Amino acid sequence: MDIYELNQLLRPRKICLCLGLSEEDLKKAIDENQITTFEELQKVTKCSTNCGTCENEIKKFLNQYIKKSSAS
């Protein structure tokens, strides 16, 4: 584990600052609710419901995570 990974582990990066949601929070919600769309993720976590600047990043993260999950 390098210093970047250690930092990520200790201080998870918030992907939605307004709602204080980290990538781990979103992964948990995706897995627990079998989420496949941004709208479903938004409904469950309320992500991107304030300023909305995180929307594109969350969509990109969701697509990558779903792709990665279905490949394994």
Ligand code: FES
């Ligand atoms: S950063 Fe996600 S709604 Fe503002």
